[in-house]
Amino acid sequence: MSRRELLQMIGVSAGGAAMYAAMTSLGLAGPSPYKGPVKLQGAPKGTSVLVLGAGVAGMAAAMELRDAGYTVKVLEYNQRPGGRNWSLYGGDTYTELGGATQRCEFDEGLYVNPGPWRIPHHHTAVLGYCRRLGVAVEPFIQVNYNAFMHSPAHFGGRPQRFRAIRADYHGHVAELLAKSLQQRALDAQVTREDQEKLLESLRQWGALDQRYAYRTGEASNARRGYLKDPSGGLSARPRFSDPLGLGEILDSNTWAGLLPGETYEWQTTMFQPVGGMGMIGKAFGRELGALIQYGAKVTAIQQDARGVSVSYEDTASPGSTQTARADWCLCTIPLSILSQLPINVGPKMEAAIAAVPYSASVKIGLQFKRRFWEEDEQIYGGITYTGLPITHISYPSCDYYSRGKGVLLGAFTYGSLNSAEFTSMAPAERVAKAVEYGSQIHPQYKQEFENGISVAWHRSPFTQGCAGIWTEEAREKHYDDLCQIDGRIALAGEHASFLGGWQEGSITSALDAIERIHQRVVAGAKS
């Protein structure tokens, strides 16, 4: 009997809590609420479900409902599956609100992900679908100690390596705490025995010397890096680099670049689909085939006691209204769009739909003639953080050491005035600005740049924004109302989750919603 079978047996015979306890005692319990594909047990009784939106939420739901025997149809505004799950490749075109059309000019094999671009290892629902759908994943390098932390107004404008900022911040913190301990300032908080252990630990963790000082030498350089690396032979001796002062690290805000990689959502190991995030959407689309109707712009959602009617326009024939009807409707349309549509739900869900503004975000992909970040600067994947309006430069986590061209994520803004500023520009101007800013960090930009493409999410026709912004107050007041089934309508998407902006939130919200719809169907309580 396999361990899994054993656990299933415990689960069946003694219930989920006993199984969880058994898993915990075996060290097996993971914290993810997603424990595998949903099981919609019991007959659907010929029930139909209309799914609005062929993003990952809608498509995961459609796949499960189909497999459980439901009659499923998906209406999708775009001519492609995926929604915000999307990669732009050479030859693709994209028309934003206002009518500007860009054509992606990237070379074969290169891409940029305008939407999601990385998958935490604990997003087991997304990764589970990747496995089921045959989407290969590879490591996404979130933290690269050799990438840059940059503040245009500090360190003479020179980008600093992540490793230097990190080592120096840790070193100064350790030195100051060691001083406090030696001055007996923490006798009330820490036992004398623990103080001894903490001092020794700080010396090692902070790369301090024998006197608990953080200074130029082997200890600090074995963290922050050398002026000249140790090597072999007669000329092998290293030359030491000098630590940066704590004051300038604090002033420059470069220390903030240490935080993302420490955050649960961005902790290594992270993944990306091989070939672009959009491979997930494409795989779902292939799986669902003709169940998805593309180019269907929903214009109204009307429910009654027996079902839901959805009016939509075929985007190829503007003005021509069509109608689809089903027993139930799972609506994954972003609230930014849904709040503009007529939908007859109760006042609670209506208020919830109106309560969530959408964040601004801009991404810009830039193609360069050569991978100078690797060849000249030994940066393989990872992210440079800068105080410039582009805020991020991200290097491709694939094709390392290849001799060809490469595409950088040349800007990624999320919220903030930077997003508004970039959104207000014409597409070509965004790209030109990203090149201009980026060249302050990588002087090679101006010579090596070839072409670029940008997506400003507030100008996206299918989302009019990037992701829902839940304040704590709004969540307290409206979240449950948004997620409760209203008559024959349930909502899903990242906006109906505690994982705003993450595909895992979209998918788990959709699975949660269809499980509850299914319970009602099985119970025969159709309204």
Next chain:
Amino acid sequence: MSRRELLQMIGVSAGGAAMYAAMTSLGLAGPSPYKGPVKLQGAPKGTSVLVLGAGVAGMAAAMELRDAGYTVKVLEYNQRPGGRNWSLYGGDTYTELGGATQRCEFDEGLYVNPGPWRIPHHHTAVLGYCRRLGVAVEPFIQVNYNAFMHSPAHFGGRPQRFRAIRADYHGHVAELLAKSLQQRALDAQVTREDQEKLLESLRQWGALDQRYAYRTGEASNARRGYLKDPSGGLSARPRFSDPLGLGEILDSNTWAGLLPGETYEWQTTMFQPVGGMGMIGKAFGRELGALIQYGAKVTAIQQDARGVSVSYEDTASPGSTQTARADWCLCTIPLSILSQLPINVGPKMEAAIAAVPYSASVKIGLQFKRRFWEEDEQIYGGITYTGLPITHISYPSCDYYSRGKGVLLGAFTYGSLNSAEFTSMAPAERVAKAVEYGSQIHPQYKQEFENGISVAWHRSPFTQGCAGIWTEEAREKHYDDLCQIDGRIALAGEHASFLGGWQEGSITSALDAIERIHQRVVAGAKS
């Protein structure tokens, strides 16, 4: 003109220092002493070089010397190229000192690297040869926040996630330093203005709450992870986990597991060759072809005013001495072996050869029926650190999410009594012990284990140890003497470097040595 051409022009016209200054001002200078393939300019005048050892040092040197026009021959003890650069695959056999022979029983595609297993991104010589030789590389996951930190005597023996130990250590350090600042204990060290900035920074970096406390809640859980993760839909709310106390983190020594990933040599991004580290040795071997004579056990090295004669035994015909002769000899034989051979070098090199003991190290590869560390515990690559004698468990940085079997590095000891203990066991006992110890961390071990193989480096016939141990005193006294050319003999290998145990040290030492030999050849100063 490309930037590279511009820099080359500056280099040619104004010299290396000017080029370096130009690169620095452009932000391009890397700290690595290896700037690309060596250029042995000037005719070798029909000179021959005998290289002893077909490890990466000897083979890199042989390749460069051959390309420069030298007559090159390489003598190698083993029947394969690579030396310590080596992967064991199913069907391979290995006989250690004492005569025990193991046959690797791994399934197709699985391997363990008994020697080096990871390549820092700044080891540009190793990576440069990978590129030249067509060896594909992929990320090696050194730091995995979801791997375990384990002390058998603490936390009830339960392994803790790296993310929890890291977040809690940072959190406690930040809280204590914030307390010291608030108590004005550091007014002499930090300006009031910087204290304000530092406090705010510590709050964010340490995931403290508004009162600068590290405690159960969203802030700490967004670092250390949740008891139940946030997700989507009505059941989406997270449940919070409780931080561990500083005392037990210090007592358990689990904090020490935070250090490797912070160290320059193990900072992300790291790489491994696709298919095993041994792919590098194999590629060098293919490149050099018949220049390498395998099964040649060197028994004596004798130089005179005009050249070097090396006696060796064909290991297929024990007792039969053969002789090879060349103008120069580059000897990459480990000092552990070389110190046992007759070699007529001066007293300084002789003393240096005798001055370097070799570290003990043991690696054990274990094949399991399924990748339970991924399936049950969401561990994708990375390393678990434990206080048990196995010290490391490393998870494969490849084939993520594959459904098949997998091989773990089930023990990796370096130095310490653990190495001696494992070395003293018979191979099968080592494997059994690794399974027994490992099952304290992964209870799945006992059910899923299939087979294993071990290499105890002090029983390796071709090295009798893992790598040279240089004390600061020994290095001061003997290092330069080891690296200086003695008559017509030069030494190379990781032992002749400041990068002990690293392939980068081996290769750069070899290139440094042949550049100096070449200078003498070109200058006509043949002795």
